[in-house]
Amino acid sequence: MKTTSPPRILLTGATGFIGKRLLYKLDAMGYSVRCMVRHPEKLKLPFPLENEPEVFAGDLLDPASLAQALQGMDSAYYLVHSMGGRNFREMEAFEARDRTAAQNFINAADQSGLSRLIYLGGLGEAADNMSRHLSSRQEVGRILDSGKADATILRAAVIIGAGGAGFEIIRYLVERLPVMLCPKWIYTKSQPIAVENVLDYLAGCLEAPETAGATFDIGGPEVLNYADLMRKYARVRGLKRYIAGVPLFQTLLSTYWVALITPVPSGIVFPLAEGLRTPAVCREKRIAGLIPADLIGMEQAICNALAEEQGGPGRLISRQACFLPE
Ligand SMILES: NC(=O)c1ccc[n+]([C@@H]2O[C@H](COP(=O)([O-])OP(=O)(O)OC[C@H]3O[C@@H](n4cnc5c(N)ncnc54)[C@H](OP(=O)(O)O)[C@@H]3O)[C@@H](O)[C@H]2O)c1
Structure with missing residues (x-):
């Protein structure tokens, strides 16, 4: 329930x-x-909002613009990462950029008196030979x-x-390849989550003061491996696919292969593919006791994603946000 003066976000x-x-x-x-x-x-x-948002041009790597952006704000969402780029030097620099961006943000937030901050990072444990992408996401969380x-x-x-990078990679692989021989990362356990549920939790945190100052794992109702997830995608699309793991297939080689098959920029594919070897399963479920969410199964989540793109039940036509050519 909101108070008479809702937080400025x-x-x-x-x-x-x-x-x-x-935003919607x-x-x-x-x-x-x-x-x-x-x-x-x-x-x-693509659709009008009830309240026109204020659009502020700024960059997290530019401290002066951050100080202005945070002026008068009570709460903030941090939904930024620096992966991307198509050449090797650009790709390599994402950790340093993310570290600087987060530190700039905290310096400015402390100056401006921001009281609440909500960040969405990656799931995975340090003990599990974590990838650079995941350790960088966790470093940002600590900052x-x-x-x-x-x-x-x-x-x-x-x-x-x-339009989600991970989902688009899965989608393109399954759409384009009737036979897939993959490295053993396809057997890594994961607990994917529908974007609708992520929004439930992100928005819910704002209205649940008990979530302040805490870290929560969020996941969908199923723990499965990437082969299962790809098979589910194929089933939803009515595609016949053969998917198997080949132990000798090197992860690096497979990363080049994924980058070749999908239109997702290699600066995103490389760090994400490196992270596929790390199990990504919730260690705890405390969020369920604090924020109600009707968890969506993966086949339904895939259906929703495909329907959204057709301008169907999902409100947001996301073609511009995804990696399909316009
Ligand atoms: N997608 C997933 O499956 C997934 C899974 C787990 C966690 N997450 C987390 O969710 C969060 C959001 O990810 P996403 O999938 O929404 O990523 P995304 O679609 O790639 O969006 C990244 C956003 O960051 C902005 N950005 C990058 N550098 C910036 C800078 N220096 N200053 C200001 N803005 C900057 C980008 O702006 P431009 O448009 O200008 O580039 C873009 O709006 C990330 O923390 C990510 O780790 C995502």
């Missing part, structure tokens, strides 16, 4: 897969939002948690929704 990553959807969700809940975006022209909103604002950190495995 800064949304970073509003042009992204999660951020854009969260917060709007439907009656919040007005300031979106901090690097390129305002990229914030194309964000070190400030004065009460931080909530949510940790998720692959998120199922149109």
